[in-house]
Amino acid sequence: MTIRTRIAPSPTGDPHLGTAYMALFNWAFAKSQGGQFLLRIEDTDQARSNPASEKIIFDALDWLGLARDEGPDAGGPCGPYRQSERKDIYLEWVDVLLKAGHAFKCFCTPERLDVLRAEQRAAGHNTGYDGHCQQYTPDEVQARITAGEQCVVRMKVPQDGVCRFRDELRGDIEIPYSQIDMQVLLKTDGFPTYHLAVVVDDHLMGITHILRGEEWISSVPKHKLLYDYFGWQMPVMVHLPLLRNPDHSKLSKRKHPTSVNYYRDLGILPEALVNYLGMMGWSMPDEREMFSKEEMRDAFDLQRMSLGGPVFDMRKLSWLNGQYLRNLSADDFMDRLEQWAVNRERLSRLVPLIQERTERFADIVPQVDYLLGNRGALTADQFGSNRLNADQVIQILDHTSRSLDTLHKWERDQLFETCQSLADYMGVKLRDFLQPLFLAISGREVSLPLFDSMVFLGSDLTRVRIRDAIGTVGVSKKAAKRLEKAYQEYQTTRGGLNPQIEK
Numbered sequence: 240m241t242i243r244t245r246i247a248p249s250p251t252g253d254p255h256l257g258t259a260y261m262a263l264f265n266w267a268f269a270k271s272q273g274g275q276f277l278l279r280i281e282d283t284d285q286a287r288s289n290p291a292s293e294k295i296i297f298d299a300l301d302w303l304g305l306a307r308d309e310g311p312d313a314g315g316p317c318g319p320y321r322q323s324e325r326k327d328i329y330l331e332w333v334d335v336l337l338k339a340g341h342a343f344k345c346f347c348t349p350e351r352l353d354v355l356r357a358e359q360r361a362a363g364h365n366t367g368y369d370g371h372c373q374q375y376t377p378d379e380v381q382a383r384i385t386a387g388e389q390c391v392v393r394m395k396v397p398q399d400g401v402c403r404f405r406d407e408l409r410g411d412i413e414i415p416y417s418q419i420d421m422q423v424l425l426k427t428d429g430f431p432t433y434h435l436a437v438v439v440d441d442h443l444m445g446i447t448h449i450l451r452g453e454e455w456i457s458s459v460p461k462h463k464l465l466y467d468y469f470g471w472q473m474p475v476m477v478h479l480p481l482l483r484n485p486d487h488s489k490l491s492k493r494k495h496p497t498s499v500n501y502y503r504d505l506g507i508l509p510e511a512l513v514n515y516l517g518m519m520g521w522s523m524p525d526e527r528e529m530f531s532k533e534e535m536r537d538a539f540d541l542q543r544m545s546l547g548g549p550v551f552d553m554r555k556l557s558w559l560n561g562q563y564l565r566n567l568s569a570d571d572f573m574d575r576l577e578q579w580a581v582n583r584e585r586l587s588r589l590v591p592l593i594q595e596r597t598e599r600f601a602d603i604v605p606q607v608d609y610l611l612g613n614r615g616a617l618t619a620d621q622f623g624s625n626r627l628n629a630d631q632v633i634q635i636l637d638h639t640s641r642s643l644d645t646l647h648k649w650e651r652d653q654l655f656e657t658c659q660s661l662a663d664y665m666g667v668k669l670r671d672f673l674q675p676l677f678l679a680i681s682g683r684e685v686s687l688p689l690f691d692s693m694v695f696l697g698s699d700l701t702r703v704r705i706r707d708a709i710g711t712v713g714v715s716k717k718a719a720k721r722l723e724k725a726y727q728e729y730q731t732t733r734g735g736l737n738p739q740i741e742k
């Protein structure tokens with residue numbers, strides 16, 4: 240049997256470190272067994288998925304050197320590898336479940352489900368679907384459909400008993416069915432939910448081992464039921480530990496940059512990042528810290544995984560990167576520096592910004608230091624402003640950060656529009672609004688034009704700097720809640736979601 244693994248990211252934003260981590264382990268495991276590694280794009284959440292994010296997933300995997308044997312970009316015999324292009328396949332398999340009585344059509348309105356949930360909560364019960372629509376006869380179901388009622392398809396779940404399954408790293412796991420909801424499999428828009436699509440695709444794509452994050456353990460009973468209903472063999476399950484922030488909370492972009500591109504833009508070498516990710520919950524048999532992905536593949540053994548949440552620590556990664564940099568020959572060092580950012584193509588983008596402001600070449604570096612390197616550290620005092628009060632400063636930083644997180648086009652006009660719209664909403668002059676952002680981006684109150692600086696830095700470095708500034712100013716838990724609410728209100732005034740913004 241050929242071992243086949245996959246990653247199945249949803250293209251909803253930045254190429255996440257977690258995706259890179261899963262990709263590395265799936266790749267290393269498959270390749271250690273002479274197997275194949277696939278990429279599938281899980282884009283059934285149409286509102287949140289977008290082609291730009293898909294492209295940056297491909298690019299990030301390429302940068303890390305993790306080649307796919309099959310995938311939307313690599314092709315292969317089990318395509319299409321984008322779930323949005325597999326709608327008919329899911330419909331076929333939903334039909335199989337309906338005919339065999341393992342699933343049913345559900346006509347419950349969102350209002351009924353809200354009331355049901357509220358009642359369950361009030362009674363101190365788990366919330367979940369109550370099986371209401373299972374009572375209808377086929378004729379009644381047909382009559383409702385003919386009358387134009389909308390429905391979803393839900394899977395049946397036993398009311399009693401326990402689901403038992405094995406996780407290769409964690410041993411036998413038992414989850415009572417009472418904790419499992421009658422999951423929606425097919426939505427009203429005809430798209431499958433994750434749970435149906437993942438099972439159908441993993442089976443049809445011949446996946447033998449599923450290596451994914453531990454947050455999916457609680458979904459296994461649904462998946463196992465579906466495998467049983469279809470009469471298919473469930474792949475071997477391996478739930479890897481989640482990456483953690485240094486404070487051991489789940490890695491989140493509010494506390495830690497999570498985009499692979501951030502590390503690339505910072506000048507981390509791909510081989511150092513891959514090496515570091517390889518140390519997350521795994522170690523080489525001789526415990527050496529520096530190893531290539533090929534060495535990892537050759538020594539790979541799942542039994543060497545440890546389950547304690549691995550901490551992704553920027554200092555350790557920087558140290559490791561330094562080791563790689565020091566090992567380069569002077570020539571290679573120059574080549575890599577050039578590939579990174581010090582090249583004509585990239586530096587020429589600065590010319591329109593600095594030419595008019597330059598009398599001697601020696602004037603250049605002090606103007607662009609924050610664009611080519613880290614900006615200086617900030618203090619909260621620097622954000623004290625005559626024209627803005629402390630609440631406004633934090634609101635500007637917070638709302639800009641949130642808006643930029645969902646901006647797809649990282650261009651001057653979009654950045655300007657984002658800030659202008661927020662400034663208008665807050666009733667603050669644009670000039671004043673931009674002041675804390677100048678500080679966050681350049682570390683100074685006066686620098687090269689702000690939006691040009693943001694474009695040059697790119698979205699990842701820019702957003703991390705703003706988040707870092709928020710951390711410097713400090714936001715209490717209470718203030719964070721207030722800001723979140725205020726931002727939601729702002730979005731409502733924009734008519735829900737901004738056309739160029741998609742959550």
Ligand code: GLU
Nearest residue numbers: 247248249281437451455
């Ligand atoms: N689309 C899921 C994710 O984004 C895939 C989970 C799985 O590997 O089953 O993580």
